Amino acid sequence: MGVELIDTHAHLDYPDFSQDLEAVIARASDAGVTRIISIGTGIESSRRAVALAERFPNVYAVVGIHPTNVTEEGLDFLPALRELAQHPKVVAIGETGIDYHHVPEELKSLTPQTDYLQFQTTDDTGRLLAEDVWKNAQADAFRMQLDLAEEFGLNAVIHQRSAWHDTLAVLSPYTGRVRGVFHCFGGTPEEAEEVRSLGHLVSFTGIISFKNADQVRVTAAAVPADGYMVETDCPYLAPVPYRGKRAEPFHTRIVAEQVALARGITLEEVAAASSQTAETFFRFQRSGRAS
Numbered sequence: 267m268g269v270e271l272i273d274t275h276a277h278l279d280y281p282d283f284s285q286d287l288e289a290v291i292a293r294a295s296d297a298g299v300t301r302i303i304s305i306g307t308g309i310e311s312s313r314r315a316v317a318l319a320e321r322f323p324n325v326y327a328v329v330g331i332h333p334t335n336v337t338e339e340g341l342d343f344l345p346a347l348r349e350l351a352q353h354p355k356v357v358a359i360g361e362t363g364i365d366y367h368h369v370p371e372e373l374k375s376l377t378p379q380t381d382y383l384q385f386q387t388t389d390d391t392g393r394l395l396a397e398d399v400w401k402n403a404q405a406d407a408f409r410m411q412l413d414l415a416e417e418f419g420l421n422a423v424i425h426q427r428s429a430w431h432d433t434l435a436v437l438s439p440y441t442g443r444v445r446g447v448f449h450c451f452g453g454t455p456e457e458a459e460e461v462r463s464l465g466h467l468v469s470f471t472g473i474i475s476f477k478n479a480d481q482v483r484v485t486a487a488a489v490p491a492d493g494y495m496v497e498t499d500c501p502y503l504a505p506v507p508y509r510g511k512r513a514e515p516f517h518t519r520i521v522a523e524q525v526a527l528a529r530g531i532t533l534e535e536v537a538a539a540s541s542q543t544a545e546t547f548f549r550f551q552r553s554g555r556a557s
């Protein structure tokens with residue numbers, strides 16, 4: 267023991283944890299995972315994350331709209347999100363970003379005459395325009411959340427999937443004003459360097475333990491000591507030997523062990539470096555340290 271790790275990306279508000287959350291958090295503490303950041307994916311989810319942060323001293327909240335929820339939430343989320351962002355245990359805004367991997371069902375099945383996000387499509391051109399509307403809505407929601415982060419002096423937790431260039435295009439103007447962490451990073455060392463050169467960070471999940479994840483290990487070995495954090499993204503992405511099961515925050519220790527292995531350093535060194543990075547990235551001091 268002796269290490270102090272932070273699970274910088276967990277979804278403790280998901281129903282997967284509703285039956286045994288206290289045991290889950292106790293197991294994390296026993297494994298040296300002393301702080302857990304619960305990430306909101308919509309207004310209701312963000313509210314639940316804040317409620318969990320109020321209930322557990324070592325749980326903190328990040329509030330935001332996940333890019334795949336933008337269609338459902340619409341673009342009038344700002345007043346509710348602004349209110350949540352004022353909570354002293356909200357340590358960043360997110361998860362926000364751009365995701366073109368998960369195409370909404372209604373867009374996939376879009377036919378002429380379908381109304382999509384109030385856009386009346388009439389032909390194939392209309393279908394393409396509806397796709398633009400979907401992409402623009404994600405970019406707008408992303409920008410609104412980056413603006414909110416700047417307003418509150420907070421950083422942003424970023425979800426990017428199949429949208430590398432568009433994500434960086436939205437984020438680039440914010441360099442020097444808002445920092446982002448590209449969570450669940452699966453890119454190359456060059457992409458990690460591009461992120462770093464713009465002032466941002468990456469974080470690694472249990473994927474680093476997967477057999478086919480050589481690239482993640484290569485990137486984890488290459489990033490500078492102050493350029494990464496560790497996370498679980500639980501309940502998803504449980505590391506080996508729990509792969510396929512429910513992930514939980516104590517797995518952060520396994521992720522950190524894998525990062526240590528990739529970098530050829532000790533778990534203690536990874537814990538110290540990644541926790542120090544998280545300490546400066548997230549606004550824990552808004553509410554003071556909870557032991």
Ligand SMILES: [Zn+2]
Nearest residue numbers: 275305361499
């Ligand atoms: Zn997530």
